[in-house]
Amino acid sequence: MHEKPTHVVSAVVLQARSGQLQVLLWQRRQPPFDGAFALPGGYLLPGETLEDSIRRHLAEKVDVRELSHIEQLVTTSDPARHPSEWQVATAYLGLVPSDLDPTLPSDTSWHRVADLPETAFDHGVIISTGRERLRAKLSYTNIGFALAPHSFSISELRDLYTAALEHEVSATNLQRVLLRRELLEATGELRHSGPSGGRPAALYRFRSRTLSITDQFAVLRPPGQHG
Amino acid sequence: MHEKPTHVVSAVVLQARSGQLQVLLWQRRQPPFDGAFALPGGYLLPGETLEDSIRRHLAEKVDVRELSHIEQLVTTSDPARHPSEWQVATAYLGLVPSDLDPTLPSDTSWHRVADLPETAFDHGVIISTGRERLRAKLSYTNIGFALAPHSFSISELRDLYTAALEHEVSATNLQRVLLRRELLEATGELRHSGPSGGRPAALYRFRSRTLSITDQFAVLRPPGQHG
DNA sequence: TAAGTTATCGACTGGAAGTAGAAAACCTCG
DNA sequence: CGAGGTTTTCTACTTCCAGTCGATAACTTA
Numbered sequence: 001m002h003e004k005p006t007h008v009v010s011a012v013v014l015q016a017r018s019g020q021l022q023v024l025l026w027q028r029r030q031p032p033f034d035g036a037f038a039l040p041g042g043y044l045l046p047g048e049t050l051e052d053s054i055r056r057h058l059a060e061k062v063d064v065r066e067l068s069h070i071e072q073l074v075t076t077s078d079p080a081r082h083p084s085e086w087q088v089a090t091a092y093l094g095l096v097p098s099d100l101d102p103t104l105p106s107d108t109s110w111h112r113v114a115d116l117p118e119t120a121f122d123h124g125v126i127i128s129t130g131r132e133r134l135r136a137k138l139s140y141t142n143i144g145f146a147l148a149p150h151s152f153s154i155s156e157l158r159d160l161y162t163a164a165l166e167h168e169v170s171a172t173n174l175q176r177v178l179l180r181r182e183l184l185e186a187t188g189e190l191r192h193s194g195p196s197g198g199r200p201a202a203l204y205r206f207r208s209r210t211l212s213i214t215d216q217f218a219v220l221r222p223p224g225q226h227g
Numbered sequence: 228m229h230e231k232p233t234h235v236v237s238a239v240v241l242q243a244r245s246g247q248l249q250v251l252l253w254q255r256r257q258p259p260f261d262g263a264f265a266l267p268g269g270y271l272l273p274g275e276t277l278e279d280s281i282r283r284h285l286a287e288k289v290d291v292r293e294l295s296h297i298e299q300l301v302t303t304s305d306p307a308r309h310p311s312e313w314q315v316a317t318a319y320l321g322l323v324p325s326d327l328d329p330t331l332p333s334d335t336s337w338h339r340v341a342d343l344p345e346t347a348f349d350h351g352v353i354i355s356t357g358r359e360r361l362r363a364k365l366s367y368t369n370i371g372f373a374l375a376p377h378s379f380s381i382s383e384l385r386d387l388y389t390a391a392l393e394h395e396v397s398a399t400n401l402q403r404v405l406l407r408r409e410l411l412e413a414t415g416e417l418r419h420s421g422p423s424g425g426r427p428a429a430l431y432r433f434r435s436r437t438l439s440i441t442d443q444f445a446v447l448r449p450p451g452q453h454g
Numbered sequence: 455t456a457a458g459t460t461a462t463c464g465a466c467t468g469g470a471a472g473t474a475g476a477a478a479a480c481c482t483c484g
Numbered sequence: 485c486g487a488g489g490t491t492t493t494c495t496a497c498t499t500c501c502a503g504t505c506g507a508t509a510a511c512t513t514a
Contacts, residue, residue, distance in 0.1 A: 003273050004231040007315055046230050046313060050304040075302040075317050077277040086273060088234055088315070090302050155492070171492085173471060180470085190479095197481025198491030382461075399462085400502060407501090417510095424512025425460030 005077075005086045009054040010041030010123070012073065012130030013062070015096040015110065016147050016163040021134075022110040023127055024061065025119070029107070032083050033120035037111065039091070039127070054092045062102040069095040069146035069211065074129055076122055089121075093130045095146035098160055114166065135165055141213050142183045145206035151187050153201030181214050183207060232304075232313045236281040237268030237350070239300065239357030240289065242323040242337065243374050243390040248361075249337040250354055251288065252346070256334070259310050260347035264338065266318070266354070281319045289329040296322040296373035296438065300357055303349055316348075320357045322373035325387055341393065362392055368440050369410045372433035378414050380428030408441050410434060 013024040025037040042057045044050065050072070055064050073091040081087060096102065104110075111117060113131050116124065137143040138161060147160045157178075158171040178184045185207050190200040240251040252264040269284045271277065277299070282291050300318040308314060323329065338344060340358050343351065364370040365388060374387045384405075385398040405411045412434050417427040 002233075002270055005234055005271065005273075007232055007234065044232065044304075044315070046232075047306050049306065050302065050315070072301065074299060075277065077271075077317075079274050079276065088271070088277070088317075090304075090315075153492080170472070172473085172494085175493085177471075192480075197479095197489075199479040199481095199493075201492060380461080397503070399504085402462085404502075419511075420460065423459060424510095425458090426462075426510040428461060 003086070005088045007044040007050075008041060008087055008089045009044055009050055009057065009092065010039035010089060010126070011054050011058055011070070011092040011094045012039060012127050013058070013067070013094040013096060014113070014130060014134060014164075015100075016098045016160045017110055019159060019163050021113045021131065021163050021166070023113050023116075023130075024104075024108060025111050025117070026061065026108045028120055036118045036120040037116075037123075038120040039123045040108065041089075041091075050090050051092070054090075054094075058094065061105060061108050062096070066096055066100050066102050067094045068097050068209070069093075069143065071133075071211070073133060074126065076126070078122065081121055091126045091130070093133055095134070095143070097149055098147060099149035137211075138164060141211055142181075142206060142208060143211060144178075144183075145209045146211075148206065151189070151203045151205045153191055153203060155201060157204070183214070230313070232315045234271040234277075235268060235314055235316045236271055236277055236284065236319065237266040237316060237353070238281050238285055238297070238319040238321045239266060239354050240285070240294070240321040240323060241340070241357060241361060241391075242327075243325045243387045244337055246386060246390050248340045248358065248390050248393070250340050250343075250357075251331075251335060252338050252344070253288065253335045255347055263345045263347040264343075264350075265347040266350045267335065268316075268318075277317050278319070281317075281321075285321065288332060288335050289323070293323055293327050293329050294321045295324050295436070296320075296370065298360075298438070300360060301353065303353070305349065308348055318353045318357070320360055322361070322370070324376055325374060326376035364438075365391060368438055369408075369433060369435060370438060371405075371410075372436045375433065378416070378430045378432045380418055380430060382428060384431070410441070 015022055015024075024040060026040050028034055028036055028038050040058055040061045041054060044053045048056065051070065055070070058064055058067070071093050073093045075088060075090045077088045079086060081089065113127060116127065119127070134143065144157065144161065147164060148157055154171050154175045158169050158174050161169045161174060175184075183206060184204045187203045187205050189203045191203055192200045242249055242251075251267060253267050255261055255263055255265050267285055267288045268281060271280045275283065278297065282297070285291055285294070298320050300320045302315060302317045304315045306313060308316065340354060343354065346354070361370065371384065371388065374391060375384055381398050381402045385396050385401050388396045388401060402411075410433060411431045414430045414432050416430045418430055419427045
């Protein structure tokens with residue numbers, strides 16, 4: 001038989017924290033890339049699927065039950081990606097709701113995606129791929145559920161979208177679009193805002209907390225489905 | 228070190244042929260899945276990337292220069308996917324323009340995606356994934372270039388979209404949308420249609436023949452970019 | 455030259471979404 | 485208790501996108 005590559009898995013774990021999209025990184029303490037920051041992950045073991053494997057590795061960093069969504073991102077295979085070992089690497093995208101603050105091991109911490117430190121291997125590009133995937137899916141799926149708490153006001157949701165999309169989002173439009181798509185529903189409760197007063201916000205929740213694609217895209221719909 | 232999986236690559240090669248979306252399949256002549264149809268592909272070799280590898284394997288089936296587009300689709304890893312070997316498999320999506328008719332080896336042929344024979348491994352789901360990827364990208368990218376000849380009439384293009392999307396498409400809308408997005412340009416030439424007369428069709432071409440994403444999606448655009 | 459066929463164009467329409475301002479519902483302070 | 489400030493929510497207006505349909509153009513064939 002042929003020589004075989006080693007298969008490793010990693011994850012881009014994203015969370016909207018204090019108005020910024022942040023990613024979970026681990027600081028390496030051995031070569032190669034000693035001192036640089038890397039995505040959490042590790043080796044694929046016999047008998048497990050790639051998704052099992054990344055969940056197992058992530059469990060060492062954050063409680064896996066805190067992940068609201070996980071999906072496969074991309075598999076990279078540049079023979080030169082690791083200086084001494086032939087590796088094929090599959091990256092996943094994981095999301096954590098904004099109301100959780102997992103306790104992290106001392107070598108692991110959150111970093112703003114917009115302002116990354118020196119990263120190991122090809123992890124810089126992979127993080128960009130993850131952010132782009134999230135941005136795209138915010139537009140045509142209900143993936144917002146994975147960034148948001150179970151219930152939230154429209155303003156809070158707007159802030160999450162703003163952080164992830166990195167541009168201003170109108171609360172009016174966001175509410176109208178998500179309600180028309182029947183992705184949100186009102187809980188019937190109100191939240192009395194904290195220090196500075198103001199009208200209490202109505203609270204909403206996502207109808208479903210599993211990924212669903214919104215219809216077709218804008219154009220070239222089947223005929224008879226106007227608008 | 229750990230035990231390692233074998234890494235294999237495969238490709239969903241699609242073409243719009245005689246009004247139907249079709250996929251290139253190869254009939255197996257050994258176990259497992261003796262007699263079933265499988266995606267073309269094979270083992271990953273040392274020193275090559277996954278994309279290099281699938282191009283090398285495809286070269287045995289179709290001339291690689293006939294592929295107008297190729298992109299990574301998904302990596303599957305079910306430990307039970309192969310009865311005797313631990314495999315991780317990366318699938319690619321490849322597209323062939325409708326005006327080419329590659330000469331194929333005797334064990335390989337085109338099959339309508341809407342009416343597939345018995346397939347080997349997890350190849351049935353992978354083909355579905357490929358078709359869905361193509362359908363989605365027809366809506367928000369210029370990927371039509373990969374299905375179409377270098378120049379074509381709007382009606383011909385409409386027929387390609389109809390085959391790939393599996394629903395009727397209006398030539399009027401298609402032309403208006405693709406022109407507004409500046410994906411198409413007129414060649415200035417006319418084609419005198421064959422047997423039954425009619426007004427000669429103006430010919431068009433795609434401005435670019437590499438994948439480009441059309442702007443943002445419909446909703447939640449940055450402000451100031453109206454419409 | 456009339457009839458049939460195919461392609462192209464333009465006008466109409468409903469709906470999606472950006473914008474802005476008014477109104478509602480709360481707070482705090484005098 | 486009421487005035488003023490703050491935040492949220494609603495509504496009206498507007499622009500743009502795309503589905504529909506009918507008219508027109510340019511050809512072939514009888």
